[in-house]
Amino acid sequence: MNILAIGAHPDDVEISVSGVLLRYKQAGHKIFVALTTSGNIGSNTHGSKEEIAAIREAEMLEAAKYYDAPVRFMRNNDERLMNTDETRSQVLSAIRWANPDVIFTHHPCDRSPDHHTTAEIVSDVILSLPAKLLATDEAPCYKTPSLFFWGSAAGISYIPEVYVDVTDVFDDMKKALECHVSQVSWMGTFMMHSLDRMMEIECAFRGLQAGVKYAESFAAFRIHGFMPDFKLLP
Ligand SMILES: [Zn+2]
Numbered sequence: 650m651n652i653l654a655i656g657a658h659p660d661d662v663e664i665s666v667s668g669v670l671l672r673y674k675q676a677g678h679k680i681f682v683a684l685t686t687s688g689n690i691g692s693n694t695h696g697s698k699e700e701i702a703a704i705r706e707a708e709m710l711e712a713a714k715y716y717d718a719p720v721r722f723m724r725n726n727d728e729r730l731m732n733t734d735e736t737r738s739q740v741l742s743a744i745r746w747a748n749p750d751v752i753f754t755h756h757p758c759d760r761s762p763d764h765h766t767t768a769e770i771v772s773d774v775i776l777s778l779p780a781k782l783l784a785t786d787e788a789p790c791y792k793t794p795s796l797f798f799w800g801s802a803a804g805i806s807y808i809p810e811v812y813v814d815v816t817d818v819f820d821d822m823k824k825a826l827e828c829h830v831s832q833v834s835w836m837g838t839f840m841m842h843s844l845d846r847m848m849e850i851e852c853a854f855r856g857l858q859a860g861v862k863y864a865e866s867f868a869a870f871r872i873h874g875f876m877p878d879f880k881l882l883p
Contacts, residue, residue, distance in 0.1 A: 650673070650678045650679070650749075650750035650751060650881065651678070651679050651681065651747055651748050651749045651750055651751075652670065652673045652678050652679065652680050652681065652749060652750065652751050652753075653680075653681045653682075653683065653743075653744060653747040653749035653751070653752045653753070653794075654666050654670060654680070654681070654682050654683070654718075654752075654753045654754070655682075655683045655684070655685070655740070655743065655744075655752065655753070655754040655767060655771055656682070656683075656684050656685070656754070656755070656767070657684070657685050657686055657730065657755060657761070657763035657764050657766075657767040658684065658686055658687075658688035658691065658705075658727065658763065659684060659687060659688050659691075659705040659706065659708055659709035659712075659829060659832075660688070660705075660708075660709075660712075660826070660829040660832050660844060661684075661755070661764070662682055662684075662712075663712050663822070663825045663826040663828070663829065663848075664826060664844060664847065664848050664851075665753075665755075665799035665800065665865070666753045666799050666865060667712075667715070667716075667818075667821075667822045667825050667826065668813065668815025668818050668819065668822050668852070668863070668864075668865045669753065669813050669815065669865050669882070669883060670715075670716045670718070671715065671716065671815070671818040671821050671822065671825075672813065672815065672817075672818055672883035673716075673883050674715075674716050674717060675818070676883060680716040680717065680718040681718055681719060681721070681746070681747035681749065682709070682713050682716070682718045682719070682720045682721070683720070683721040683722075683723065683740075683743040683744075683746075683747070684709065684720065684721070684722055684723060685723050685725055685730055685736065685739070685740065685763065685766075685767045685770070686723070686724070686725045686726060686727045686728075686730055686763055687701075687702035687705055687706050687709075687722055687724055687727070688701070688702070688705045688727050689701045689702040689705070689726060689727045690726075690727040690728055691705060691727060691831070691832065691835050692704070692705075692831050692832075692834070692835050693834075693835065693838055694831075694834055694835075695831070698726070698727075701831070702724070704831050705829070705831060705832075706720075706722055708828050708829045708830060708831060708832075709722075709828075709829075711828040712825045712826070712828035712829065715821055715824065715825040716825075721743050721746055721747075723736070723739045723740070723743065725739075727763065728762060728763060730762065730763040730766045730767065731766065732766055732769050732770050732773065736766075736770055737770055737773060737774050737777075738783075738785050740767075740770045740771055740774050741774040741777055741778070741783065741785050742785035742786050742787045743787075744771070744774065744775075744778060744790070744794075745778065745785060745787035745788060745789060745790050746787045748790045748792060749792070749794045750792060750794055750795070750881060751794055751795050751796075751797065751881050751882075752771065752794050752795070752796045752797070753796075753797050753798075753799055753867070754767055754768055754771045754796070754798060754799070755767050755768040755798060755799065755801075756768055756798035756799065756800060756801050756807055756868060757769055757772065757798070758801050758805075758806040758807055759801035759802060759805075759806075759807070760801070760805070760806075761801075761802055764801070764802070768798060771796065772796070772870055772872075775794075775796060775870075775872060775875050776872065776874070776875070778790050778791075778792070778794075779791050793874055793875045794875070795869070795875070795876075795877040795878045795879075795881055796869070796870035796875065796877065797811075797867040797868070797869055797870070797877065797882075798867060798868045798869070798870060799865065799866075799867055800851065800855075800865075800866055800867075803847070803851070804851065804854070807868070808868065809855065809858070809866030809867060809868060810866075810867065810868045810869055811866065811867050811868075811869070811879055811882060812855055812856075812858065812859035812861075812864040812865070812866045812867075813864060813865050813866075813867070813882055813883060814856075814859065814861040814863070814864055815852060815863050815864060815865050816856070816861055816862040816863045816864075819852065819862075819863045822848065822852075823845055823848070823849075826844055826845055826848055827845065829844065832844055849863075852864060852865060867882075
């Protein structure tokens with residue numbers, strides 16, 4: 650299968666879905682990553698948006714090596730993502746590029762603006778995947794992928810539907826997340842917890858719910874013709 654993870658920022662995929670991606674990779678599936686922004690305000694220690702974006706894209710490419718995944722950067726401005734004709738076309742094209750069987754993205758309940766806007770755009774373009782009259786730089790695709798939302802940041806307002814045991818790949822999850830070196834100081838400017846601590850708390854809490862040591866959790870998107878197939882999860 651082809652598996653696509655669509656995040657708003659470099660590091661979102663690693664915090665939220667890296668365990669599932671690693672398990673898919675172990676099973677021989679092909680992983681793709683796409684990002685709607687490059688997180689170009691996510692640092693107070695670098696001089697320009699361009700410099701931050703370049704650093705964070707490089708960090709993302711390092712992390713993606715853990716999944717052998719190509720990365721597609723849409724390069725919208727951080728914290729300014731809007732649901733427009735242009736961004737819908739970008740996301741539609743990114744999904745066509747991966748031709749996925751399963752898609753993962755943010756949950757619409759996540760109040761981080763780029764997170765919920767990414768969720769909305771992904772959900773809004775699903776029905777357009779095969780439409781040749783909505784032309785993009787990638788050809789239409791004819792699969793009906795299952796779309797799953799990963800948990801909101803810190804699980805706020807989010808109710809999971811399904812869990813995946815990621816205990817066996819947790820060490821590699823931490824290594825992939827550690828590629829996002831620039832975010833250590835950035836998170837320290839306004840958060841009590843480091844990125845790796847956030848991920849460990851979340852996975853341990855979902856593992857507690859699921860009866861395993863560490864788990865990632867998801868909720869499913871539903872629309873006619875694109876109902877989720879839970880059997881596709883690892
Ligand atoms: Zn984010």
